[in-house]
Amino acid sequence: NAGVTQTPKFQVLKTGQSMTLQCAQDMNHEYMSWYRQDPGMGLRLIHYSVGAGITDQGEVPNGYNVSRSTTEDFPLRLLSAAPSQTSVYFCASSLEAGGLNEQFFGPGTRLTVL
Amino acid sequence: GQQVMQIPQYQHVQEGEDFTTYCNSSTTLSNIQWYKQRPGGHPVFLIQLVKSGEVKKQKRLTFQFGEAKKNSSLHITATQTTDVGTYFCVGYQKVTFGTGTKLQVIP
Numbered sequence: 778n779a780g781v782t783q784t785p786k787f788q789v790l791k792t793g794q795s796m797t798l799q800c801a802q803d804m805n806h807e808y809m810s811w812y813r814q815d816p817g818m819g820l821r822l823i824h825y826s827v828g829a830g831i832t833d834q835g836e837v838p839n840g841y842n843v844s845r846s847t848t849e850d851f852p853l854r855l856l857s858a859a860p861s862q863t864s865v866y867f868c869a870s871s872l873e874a875g876g877l878n879e880q881f882f883g884p885g886t887r888l889t890v891l
Numbered sequence: 892g893q894q895v896m897q898i899p900q901y902q903h904v905q906e907g908e909d910f911t912t913y914c915n916s917s918t919t920l921s922n923i924q925w926y927k928q929r930p931g932g933h934p935v936f937l938i939q940l941v942k943s944g945e946v947k948k949q950k951r952l953t954f955q956f957g958e959a960k961k962n963s964s965l966h967i968t969a970t971q972t973t974d975v976g977t978y979f980c981v982g983y984q985k986v987t988f989g990t991g992t993k994l995q996v997i998p
Contacts, residue, residue, distance in 0.1 A: 812988070819897075820988040836987075867934070876986055877939070879924065879939065880926075880981075883933065
């Protein structure tokens with residue numbers, strides 16, 4: 778099993794550009810989520826999905842869109858990048874929603890918006 | 892909304908000293924998980940606590956969940972350089988990561 782994979786590992790964008798961060802898992806997990814990590818602030822939940830076709834907003838959803846057309850993939854789209862979106866983005870998955878299963882994290886995408 | 896605070900934010904210890912990080916929630920939690928993130932890495936699951944007053948041990952690590960299920964602690968006995976990293980608690984009703992404690996171990 779590859780676990781949770783994320784691409785790209787690094788990305789530099791200009792303000793106003795759009796892009797999609799890719800996330801995939803091969804563990805047949807129902808629950809997937811996106812976090813951003815900023816210095817001194819822990820990880821904050823952006824969006825999550827409890828299964829294919831179902832997504833919901835987390836704590837900091839503004840400026841981001843997600844979709845879940847398959848169990849395996851959960852891409853995160855930045856619609857119009859802003860410097861405030863400079864961060865490290867982690868995708869995670871767990872067997873089910875509900876918080877009683879460990880989360881498996883991808884290696885992260887380091888995004889800089891100029 | 893639910894907030895989860897951790898103290899201290901940073902801790903430097905000499906190798907062999909003990910280390911403790913504390914996690915405090917503004918609301919009662921259904922369960923709590925602990926993760927470790929090495930520098931430049933991603934969070935890795937350590938343990939989950941579900942029951943009020945629960946204590947679990949993993950070698951030199953001891954985890955506790957408070958009686959009121961609003962606080963938790965992680966204690967490391969005799970730290971080693973391999974313990975370097977940031978330790979996060981994650982509180983669940985609404986999934987909320989703690990602010991993290993960054994541990995530096997001085998050889």
